[in-house]
Amino acid sequence: AQRVTQPEKLLSVFKGAPVELKCNYSYSGSPELFWYVQYSRQRLQLLLRHISRESIKGFTADLNKGETSFHLKKPFAQEEDSAMYYCALGSGNTGKLIFGQGTTLQVKP
Amino acid sequence: KAGVTQTPRYLIKTRGQQVTLSCSPISGHRSVSWYQQTPGQGLQFLFEYFSETQRNKGNFPGRFSGRQFSNSRSEMNVSTLELGDSALYLCASSLGQVTTNEKLFFGSGTQLSVL
Numbered sequence: 001a002q003r004v005t006q007p008e009k010l011l012s013v014f015k016g017a018p019v020e021l022k023c024n025y026s027y028s029g030s031p032e033l034f035w036y037v038q039y040s041r042q043r044l045q046l047l048l049r050h051i052s053r054e055s056i057k058g059f060t061a062d063l064n065k066g067e068t069s070f071h072l073k074k075p076f077a078q079e080e081d082s083a084m085y086y087c088a089l090g091s092g093n094t095g096k097l098i099f100g101q102g103t104t105l106q107v108k109p
Numbered sequence: 110k111a112g113v114t115q116t117p118r119y120l121i122k123t124r125g126q127q128v129t130l131s132c133s134p135i136s137g138h139r140s141v142s143w144y145q146q147t148p149g150q151g152l153q154f155l156f157e158y159f160s161e162t163q164r165n166k167g168n169f170p171g172r173f174s175g176r177q178f179s180n181s182r183s184e185m186n187v188s189t190l191e192l193g194d195s196a197l198y199l200c201a202s203s204l205g206q207v208t209t210n211e212k213l214f215f216g217s218g219t220q221l222s223v224l
Contacts, residue, residue: 036213043112044199044215086152095142095157095165097213102151 002027004089006100013077014108021072021103023061023087032090033070034097035061039083047072047085057081077107111135113202113216121222127188130219134181134202141183142213143175146197155198158183159205187221195223 003026013019025031035047048056050063050070061072070087087100114133122128134141143155154167158177175185181202187194197220201213 043217044201046212049212095140095159096154096167097142098154099144099152 004100006103008103010104012106019074019077023070025089034088035072036086037083079107082107115216119220126190130185132183132200138202140203142201144199190223
């Protein structure tokens, strides 16, 4: 079964500390993975996708097929990073994204 | 460019009624997807439309239906509402078919409360 697991509902760090938001997936095919973010009172928006190998707002994510993980990392957290983060799995050409339950990142001053 | 627009923003209905939600995608976008968001289940895929055709549907009962018009605007309908249908319904549009690399642009959602 296709599934995305984000084991932490809440992650609280201090400003300047490293951040790692965990995402594990279950998918038999070649996975396409995304991180979406929702800042307070804003819309859900794409942060990054693994196929683009990009770094957005200092965040990176590496696909580890052996561990079936796509963890989101940032070396130095900023207060403006506080938001809800969703990991999502694209299941081929089906038009469907499977979302994890989300992790709230709280960056304290 | 205007973003994805969903109307209405809030809806209150009673059990047994039906409801229609509307979504206007970003100009030029031809694909519209719908998701249901609840605290317990998170974001769950409802369906995707591209060029007026439903390409895929999630695991929801037949009471949930939708359609897409020639101008790419989409509507979602829920008939015989149940208390469990209370949720935030999100619409997302994309330029082309939602394939593996397509970026979704989300609307603000319609908050449906069923009493």
